[in-house]
Amino acid sequence: MSNLTQPDAVLESLRFPVAEELAERFASAGHSLYLVGGSVRDALLRRPAQDLDFTTDARPERVRAILTGWAEAIWDTGIAFGTLGARRRGVDVEITTFRADSYDRTSRNPEVRFGDSVIDDLVRRDFTVNAMAVDLVNRTFVDPYDGLAALSARRLDTPATPQESFADDPLRMMRAARFVSQLGFTPAPRVVEAMTAMAGELERITAERIQVELSKLLCGRYPRRGVELMVDTGLAATVLPEVPAMRLEIDEHHQHKDVYQHSLVVLDQAIDLEDEDNSPDLVLRLAALLHDIGKPPTRRHISGGGVSFHHHEVVGAKMVRKRLRALRYPKDVIEDVAQLVYLHLRFHGYGRGEWTDSAVRRYVTDAGPLLTRLHKLVRADCTTRNRRKAAALQRTYDGLEERIARIAAEEDLARVRPDLDGNEIMRLLGLPPGPLVGQAWRFLKDLRLDRGPLDHDEAVAELRRWAAEQGITPGGESPAAGDAG
Structure with missing residues (x-):
């Protein structure tokens, strides 16, 4: 147990002022109070205490009476399940009456029954490491199901x-x-x-x-x-049925692993690239795990040996959206993960740096605010055991990042916009607001990506040339304008 705090030390370390005040109030009212669950487990593991969870023999309305006058706020959204929440000096606590529930095991809805024993309450809990308690009134450690031994053995x-x-x-x-x-x-x-x-x-x-x-x-x-x-x-x-589906699919770039094992390695390596001082990046981790889920449905055998997975990034992005929507992830998480999956192969067209500056601009623009995550995902996607090949890939990506930094410094890629805005487009072409203005704006943006910044006169000339090709005359609309919307 060298990596754990001893129970006696736990009793001392758990002398939270708020907990001691509560214990005094419950004892004075003739009731028990136990610190329970994750709070006890984490204290034994020497992990920082989060919110405090308690259990008691007092019924909910009695708990409310004990809290009244002490707590700065009380909430009872869980009172039907015997739980009241409270806040005191910035510390949140939850106090639940001993439970002895039974379940219908169809809908999982419990028949809530209050109990009279902390032992019976603890047996309801999910795992033995969460079924330990501290009797705050009598200052004793309660461990009827050997949670401490389980914790020691991990x-x-x-x-x-x-x-x-x-x-x-x-x-x-x-x-x-x-x-x-x-x-x-x-x-x-x-x-x-x-x-x-x-x-x-x-x-x-x-x-x-x-x-x-x-x-x-x-x-x-x-x-x-x-x-x-x-x-x-x-x-x-x-x-996530798409994950086990990858187990038997051999990755065409990394023959030593199937796609499932490759994806797990990419997950590990993406985590290694996270910023140490930031919290875990859920979007990056989802993208790393799911980046190749489009391979099984796109797998094709090539005559003479080998396999191909053409457009698996496109298929994978669609699959990601479908799965994450089914899991009720927020829209921004869904779109960010899907876009990373869609873009993760783009770098492999870079070769030895043959991309034009235009291609680099498009890479940055398509990634948008996901560029930093895309850098990490692409680097993590290199799992070859061939050290020379791995080093070459990383050097090539270093070169791409250097080019991005150079072009960004010169052109402010984070805010790529056409050289003329919508108001000027309408003024120069005599157009009212509408679809044609959007088409002209997109033309100028593509031109900006291809050629970099244009001076004003050059941008105006290119706009007029485009308008003439579309049959647009200043002050009028093209014959097909009605179809543009």
């Missing part, structure tokens, strides 16, 4: 049988994978066995709840381990 097990626990709430299987990712724990064999047998039960859980757990998993310290557990147990077949 083992994930359930207080009741895994079958009972997962039948009560199938989302606990996703939570197991999340704890593997966040804490580096190893699930007990019986937990893995139950997850494998019951993976299909996840279909009873709403997409929103699954998405929350998946995002926490991917933002953990060891997301690859969590993904592997999901795939090996079959959970991924429900949550």
Whole structure:
């Protein structure tokens, strides 16, 4: 247990003023109060304490009475489940009456029943490492299901049988994978066995709840381990079926790995490229894991040996949008991940630097605010074991980044706009607002990307030339203008 804080030390380290004040109020009212769950687990792991969770024998209305006059704010959105929240001096607490629920195991809706024993309350919890408590009134450590031993062994097990626990709430299987990712724990064999047998039960859980757990998993310290557990147990077949579908598809660039293993390596390498002082980048991690999901449906055998995956980035971007929408991700996350997947192959056309400045401008413009993430994804996508080839690819990308920096410094690529704005286009061509103005604007923007900044007279001449080709005369519209909208 050298990496854990001893229980006696936990009792001392958990002397939060807010917790001690609460304990005094509950004791004076004749009730018990226990600090429970993740707060105790994290203290034992010497992790910073977040919000504090408590359990008590006091019923909800009694809890409200005890909090009144002490808490600066009280909220009761969870009171039907026996939970009240409160805030005191910037610290949020949740206090839940002992529970002894039963579940219908179809909709997963619990029949809420309050209990009278902390032991019975703890057996309801998801894992033994979360089923430890500190009696704040008597200053004793409560560990009826050997959570401390499991924590010391970095083992994930359930207080009741895994079958009972997962039948009560199938989302606990996703939570197991999340704890593997966040804490580096190893699930007990019986937990893995139950997850494998019951993976299909996840279909009873709403997409929103699954998405929350998946995002926490991917933002953990060891997301690859969590993904592997999901795939090996079959959970991924429900949550992200495109990921296990990659297992047997050989990557045409990296023959030593199948696409699934390659994608896991890319995930690891993308994480290594994240900024150390920033929080985990969910968009980058999703893109790294899913960047090649378009390969299985685009796989084609080539006569004479080998395979091809033509346009897998286009297909993959569509698949990403469909899957992330099904998981109820926010629109901006969906579009950012899909765009990264769509663009991740673009660099391979760069060769030894044959791109023109125009192609570099388009690369930057298409990436837009995702450029930094695209840099990381492309670099992470190099998983070849050939050190010479890997070094050459990184040098080539170094060269591309240097060109981007040079052109950006000269032309302010972050704000590429046509050399004439919409108002000037309308004035020069005598056009009212409408589709033709947009067409002219896009023509000038493409010209700007191809040739770089134009002086004003040159831009005006190019606009007039384009207008003449379209049959647009100053003060009038082209014969097909009515069809443009």
